[in-house]
Amino acid sequence: MRVLILGGDGYLGWPTAMHFAARGHEAFVVDNYLRRWIARATSSEPLMDNPNLEERVAIFGSLSNHRIGCAIGDCADYRFLERVVREFRPEAIVHYAEQPSAPYSMRGYEEARLTLNNNLNVTFNAIWAVLEHAPECHIIKLGTMGEYGTPDIDIEEGWIEIEHKGRKDTFLFPRQAGSLYHTTKVLDTDLLWFYVRTFGLRVTDLMQGPVYGLSSDECDIDERLLPNFHYDDIFGTVVNRFLVQAVAGVPLTVYGKGGQTRGYLNLRDTLQCIELAATKPPERGELRILNQFTERFSVNELAERVQRVGEQLGLDVEIRSIDNPRKEREEHYYNPVHHGLRELGLKPHLMTDEVLAGMLRHVLRCRGSIDTKKILPRVRWA
Amino acid sequence: MRVLILGGDGYLGWPTAMHFAARGHEAFVVDNYLRRWIARATSSEPLMDNPNLEERVAIFGSLSNHRIGCAIGDCADYRFLERVVREFRPEAIVHYAEQPSAPYSMRGYEEARLTLNNNLNVTFNAIWAVLEHAPECHIIKLGTMGEYGTPDIDIEEGWIEIEHKGRKDTFLFPRQAGSLYHTTKVLDTDLLWFYVRTFGLRVTDLMQGPVYGLSSDECDIDERLLPNFHYDDIFGTVVNRFLVQAVAGVPLTVYGKGGQTRGYLNLRDTLQCIELAATKPPERGELRILNQFTERFSVNELAERVQRVGEQLGLDVEIRSIDNPRKEREEHYYNPVHHGLRELGLKPHLMTDEVLAGMLRHVLRCRGSIDTKKILPRVRWA
Numbered sequence: 219m220r221v222l223i224l225g226g227d228g229y230l231g232w233p234t235a236m237h238f239a240a241r242g243h244e245a246f247v248v249d250n251y252l253r254r255w256i257a258r259a260t261s262s263e264p265l266m267d268n269p270n271l272e273e274r275v276a277i278f279g280s281l282s283n284h285r286i287g288c289a290i291g292d293c294a295d296y297r298f299l300e301r302v303v304r305e306f307r308p309e310a311i312v313h314y315a316e317q318p319s320a321p322y323s324m325r326g327y328e329e330a331r332l333t334l335n336n337n338l339n340v341t342f343n344a345i346w347a348v349l350e351h352a353p354e355c356h357i358i359k360l361g362t363m364g365e366y367g368t369p370d371i372d373i374e375e376g377w378i379e380i381e382h383k384g385r386k387d388t389f390l391f392p393r394q395a396g397s398l399y400h401t402t403k404v405l406d407t408d409l410l411w412f413y414v415r416t417f418g419l420r421v422t423d424l425m426q427g428p429v430y431g432l433s434s435d436e437c438d439i440d441e442r443l444l445p446n447f448h449y450d451d452i453f454g455t456v457v458n459r460f461l462v463q464a465v466a467g468v469p470l471t472v473y474g475k476g477g478q479t480r481g482y483l484n485l486r487d488t489l490q491c492i493e494l495a496a497t498k499p500p501e502r503g504e505l506r507i508l509n510q511f512t513e514r515f516s517v518n519e520l521a522e523r524v525q526r527v528g529e530q531l532g533l534d535v536e537i538r539s540i541d542n543p544r545k546e547r548e549e550h551y552y553n554p555v556h557h558g559l560r561e562l563g564l565k566p567h568l569m570t571d572e573v574l575a576g577m578l579r580h581v582l583r584c585r586g587s588i589d590t591k592k593i594l595p596r597v598r599w600a
Numbered sequence: 601m602r603v604l605i606l607g608g609d610g611y612l613g614w615p616t617a618m619h620f621a622a623r624g625h626e627a628f629v630v631d632n633y634l635r636r637w638i639a640r641a642t643s644s645e646p647l648m649d650n651p652n653l654e655e656r657v658a659i660f661g662s663l664s665n666h667r668i669g670c671a672i673g674d675c676a677d678y679r680f681l682e683r684v685v686r687e688f689r690p691e692a693i694v695h696y697a698e699q700p701s702a703p704y705s706m707r708g709y710e711e712a713r714l715t716l717n718n719n720l721n722v723t724f725n726a727i728w729a730v731l732e733h734a735p736e737c738h739i740i741k742l743g744t745m746g747e748y749g750t751p752d753i754d755i756e757e758g759w760i761e762i763e764h765k766g767r768k769d770t771f772l773f774p775r776q777a778g779s780l781y782h783t784t785k786v787l788d789t790d791l792l793w794f795y796v797r798t799f800g801l802r803v804t805d806l807m808q809g810p811v812y813g814l815s816s817d818e819c820d821i822d823e824r825l826l827p828n829f830h831y832d833d834i835f836g837t838v839v840n841r842f843l844v845q846a847v848a849g850v851p852l853t854v855y856g857k858g859g860q861t862r863g864y865l866n867l868r869d870t871l872q873c874i875e876l877a878a879t880k881p882p883e884r885g886e887l888r889i890l891n892q893f894t895e896r897f898s899v900n901e902l903a904e905r906v907q908r909v910g911e912q913l914g915l916d917v918e919i920r921s922i923d924n925p926r927k928e929r930e931e932h933y934y935n936p937v938h939h940g941l942r943e944l945g946l947k948p949h950l951m952t953d954e955v956l957a958g959m960l961r962h963v964l965r966c967r968g969s970i971d972t973k974k975i976l977p978r979v980r981w982a
Contacts, residue, residue: 370769387752389774401794
């Protein structure tokens with residue numbers, strides 16, 4: 219299968235490319251280094267340096283004998299994306315090419331406008347490149363569980379039947395997100411659904427929870443093949459921040475009450491999910507939505523887990539609540555369904571103490587590079 | 601009250617500006633002539649020429665003694681819009697500045713991308729200009745009833761309480777539109793709702809049905825103050841097309857079965873609705889959604905009305921069904937609520953035979969300018 223990965227330099231993009239290539243598929247990555255540029259502009263560089271994408275491709279090729287195609291360019295530029303699609307003729311496009319930071323999208327006008335235009339135009343261009351040059355191609359879009367927000371009803375898998383005044387119909391599950399970044403993914407879903415039902419596209423929209431982990435069969439081959447690891451307030455997710463804080467000997471910073479509950483998953487499970495989606499595509503004219511996570515934790519539970527495992531490794535780990543820089547519910551109902559990927563065959567890798575200890579050991583090896591100034595919130599929208 | 605009208609050169613924008621100015625408000629119009637440019641590019645010029653916006657302002661000023669401020673520029677350019685907002689300090693912004701044609705948005709990649717980027721970026725810039733320079737200002741956004749599509753349940757006024765598995769919560773009423781243009785208005789609503797609940801904007805989103813009519817207290821002063829009148833397949837709405845077909849002696853073209861039902865309103869009622877929304881603003885942090893139409897007709901009913909009134913005026917009017925160029929339901933349930941504007945004080949002007957006869961007489965005076973090549977569908981998406 220020919221798989222085109224948009225945003226192939228990213229935390230998920232690069233492991234996804236290696237994963238497909240190692241399983242005998244033809245993989246092709248594109249990226250314009252937008253995340254690297256934003257990381258530099260906001261002093262949010264990752265803990266370890268990552269080679270440029272073309273170097274990663276060369277290193278992986280020399281170590282594994284699997285060739286990955288690569289082009290550096292902007293997917294929001296249609297002439298670029300169109301040429302790649304016409305020449306590579308993908309059977310699946312995995313679309314990760316979005317500005318992925320909620321705090322960055324809330325920093326000011328310029329950052330918000332960049333997020334809105336980049337994210338929507340890449341989705342729009344992916345749709346059109348498929349319509350014009352590869353109508354059978356399956357678009358696998360990375361959405362986010364954050365699209366749903368934290369409603370007071372159970373969250374279904376993308377769709378809901380509404381009974382109202384004695385009649386009923388089925389609709390997209392209602393969405394209301396907590397940042398502009400998350401809102402752009404709501405708009406992406408609206409846009410995809412319009413083109414799916416109008417022109418018979420074939421789309422899977424994955425509502426993914428926060429991902430943690432640095433390990434996959436291919437990432438483990440060589441340090442230079444690791445995904446990027448951000449622990450800053452802009453790109454770092456809560457698990458990474460806690461791990462780095464534990465190692466640096468500064469308190470784990472819980473935003474507000476810490477009752478914010480989300481569904482998490484291991485990087486290895488993201489790779490499984492993308493592969494399952496690609497090898498079992500939906501019909502044309504179907505927007506398949508899957509809730510992509512394996513287990514739920516509150517922020518307080520995560521902090522306590524990291525504390526416990528950190529102390530087992532001899533670290534002195536304190537937990538401290540700080541003012542929440544985000545506008546979000548700190549205590550809320552949260553009961554999202556997530557059957558679809560299990561039914562496709564997902565075998566979860568859970569967040570065991572061993573998994574956390576493995577990540578902590580990794581961070582410990584790099585402790586000299588930690589810059590604690592990057593960790594505390596620098597963007598507020600509460 | 602200081603009222604800034606974005607898209608002040610449009611079918612609604614220009615009458616709105618005169619309406620506010622004539623009632624003692626300070627009105628300021630901005631426009632970049634995007635619609636005029638698209639009309640020329642697609643051979644969809646209106647039936648009568650309209651003077652440029654600055655000339656209209658001058659003519660209205662000399663005939664009525666009411667001054668309207670005016671700037672020609674692109675609201676998708678933040679530097680332009682920001683300067684206007686900073687200097688004029690509006691208390692209300694009426695946002696009409698969108699590419700308004702469904703067929704144009706479905707014509708191809710370039711047209712779709714222009715529609716997506718223009719419409720979203722103007723909405724985004726209006727939000728930010730208010731956040732940064734006029735936080736108390738009320739944004740009155742022109743949405744469309746088309747955002748809801750034609751669901752099998754009753755359409756509520758913007759919001760719906762969903763009861764699900766024994767729990768309940770209130771959400772935006774589900775939206776799924778029939779063209780990319782209508783979809784951009786769905787995205788606008790998502791974007792406005794995000795910024796309203798996050799930063800306490802004050803917004804009214806008007807879900808308007810198709811508008812007809814050329815007459816208002818101010819439009820009637822002088823021929824040169826009339827709004828534009830499009831009868832082509834790109835910008836012409838169904839009522840205008842039927843009136844021109846009746847006068848030109850060609851069959852009224854019903855798309856498909858003609859059971860497509862929508863809520864319509866008279867231009868005079870749009871002006872009332874906008875004024876009611878402006879003078880009775882919502883609280884900060886409220887997204888008020890109002891369904892803006894006064895009566896419902898199917899396409900077949902409209903055709904029969906135009907036929908009857910045309911024949912009273914001695915015209916020979918035939919009705920003919922043609923292949924539907926659009927992807928839409930031609931027979932469907934349709935029961936939208938529309939109490940809100942009545943409660944604010946709206947006194948409807950209905951589509952009487954006299955109103956249709958008045959419009960037909962107007963078109964008869966311009967019959968020499970009719971170009972029947974413009975009327976039949978030139979864009980298909982079914």
